[in-house]
Amino acid sequence: MFAMKVQCLLWVLLVFAFGRAQADATHIRMARIPDGDISRLKGLPLPAKDDAASRGVFTLIRGTQDGNSGGVSVLTDGKLPRDEDSPKQNFFLFGKGMLLLDLQKVTEVMRISTFSWHPLERAPQVYTVYGNDQGTPDRVEDVTGWRTIARVDTRQKEQDRGGFYAVSIDREKSPLGRYRFLLFKIEPTGRGSANHTFYSEIDVVSSEDRNLTYVVPGENLRLFRFSSKDGTYRFAIDYTDAPELEEWSKQKLAPVVTEWYGKLVGLLPSEGFAPRREIRLLFKDDMGGTPAYAAGGEISMNHRWFVSEQQREAIGCVVHEMTHVVQDYGRGRKHAPGWLTEGIADYTRWFLYEPQTNGARITRRHGDVRYSNSYRVTANFLDWCQRKYNRELVRILNAAARAGQYDEALWKEATGKTVQELGEEWKRELPER
Ligand SMILES: [Zn+2]
Structure with missing residues (x-):
């Protein structure tokens, strides 16, 4: 505003x-x-x-x-x-x-x-x-x-x-x-x-139109507003285009948004970072094949995809997009590579929000994977690096990326190995199945 x-x-x-x-x-x-x-x-x-x-x-x-x-x-x-x-x-x-x-x-x-x-x-x-x-x-x-x-x-x-x-x-x-x-x-x-x-x-x-009915601004808008417990963060789900998802939005999605937005802010801290306090989530009908995306403090959700995935992938997908809102990269000159940005968003989703689903489990049967394959593959790699070398790695990479200071040298500083060396080692240690 x-x-x-x-x-x-x-x-x-x-x-x-x-x-x-x-x-x-x-x-x-x-x-x-x-x-x-x-x-x-x-x-x-x-x-x-x-x-x-x-x-x-x-x-x-x-x-x-x-x-x-x-x-x-x-x-x-x-x-x-x-x-x-x-x-x-x-x-x-x-x-x-x-x-x-x-x-x-x-x-x-x-x-x-x-x-x-x-x-x-x-x-x-x-x-x-x-x-x-x-x-x-x-x-x-x-x-x-x-x-x-x-x-x-x-x-x-x-x-x-x-x-x-x-x-x-x-x-x-x-x-x-x-x-x-x-x-x-x-x-x-x-x-x-x-x-x-x-x-x-x-x-x-x-001349026959004497009593016209006019559009009332906002009359068709279907909004569900809610806040985090301490009132710090305010959310709105706009289900105007997805009225059948009203109950699901209120009962299933909103509680996870309330809990996890603040959690993600805490999990990805950096000095002087002021997270967005107002988040809007809205269902849209014109997104083609894209399930969801985040832009600024707004998360767009593909209506049809969310209807079919409401019992499966939908909420995890929102956690991924909320991570993008929290990441808030792109202000500095040195941009983090896209595979890392997506890898971190899938890391918080698959390893912190829903580890029980094993959604980012990678085995050797996946064939020739690379650490930079983005999304789940990179998430798996990040999780392995965290467990084996440095529990703070994702925080370190995120803070640098947010400040526009991402550099490949960070991997070596944090783990003693280059990202390429880590990638080779991770691949060798992938389970057989
Ligand atoms: Zn993403």
Whole structure:
């Protein structure tokens, strides 16, 4: 959390009229909330759930949908994405494109609102919206015959583009027009391939929409909050995307998190180290084949994988990821090798948290293993080194890695042997089976 928050930047970028006889100008109002706290959206309507767009049909008629994007239905589902980087809960293109909205009947359009959310270049909106009261989709290849309703461009200075954006297009006294079809000609926000706006919701409010239901910020969030016994560490499990794991999260996962986060902090100490005090664990549906990962104080958990592994590997996996949170490497210039980082996380998991499972048992039957094979193999090697040479080895390596001072010479200092010599000896002593 930042000490100073920019509340909500609201601006009317353009006030203009299309058509000479229009006395009533079209207003385009825009708001950007840099940290995405939508409860602070002021002066502009929140997304509506039951507007005319939700009764219409969106079709991508030009351009390509990005492979990671959600379907067009997310544009009218009356829900906002869970957070600033939820690709499947947004619709986004790869390149330029045209989205056609068929309102199903000629509609008196009072307002058009568009919402987007992303931490970086995919946040601002650049599009032109056209309307047509007769047209059929096969006539839209070029936009002749379509009336321009508004051109929107919310781009600001390069450095502050991320955040939640709301755009509202309307007129003070009159409707925007009577249309059956709306056409959104969408452009990237820049030249790179990562410049395609994450559109979260598109609303079209008609003169028939009198009592709209609006999104309530946080209404769909399912959070379980808890703390360590002394209150030092605070945790939250976000099971919004995995409601069937609610009981499991509360009964099985939370107790282990509470007990083991503090333990891991104690097991991996170093001078002046201030561990994170707020940890968030959340289930996600868009992680592909990755079971879990940690970034900063946040642990992402693959919903489907956790459902299938809840009685087996799931909790140990979280202990592994919590170790990464505690490791907190990467601040210095000398990075520890990845195999060691993963080896330590699997060491705490397999040898300290769940030694009874023998999950990192390696025998000669495993073939040509190397100490630097990462994960369980390295964990096994670390355990052997600790037992045979130095009970403090993992602590020493961790403290150096955290300080950005990892060096291979540490192995020799701590055990009298090089890591290569230790690796050979460990291999020779692996049990036959
Ligand atoms: Zn890992």
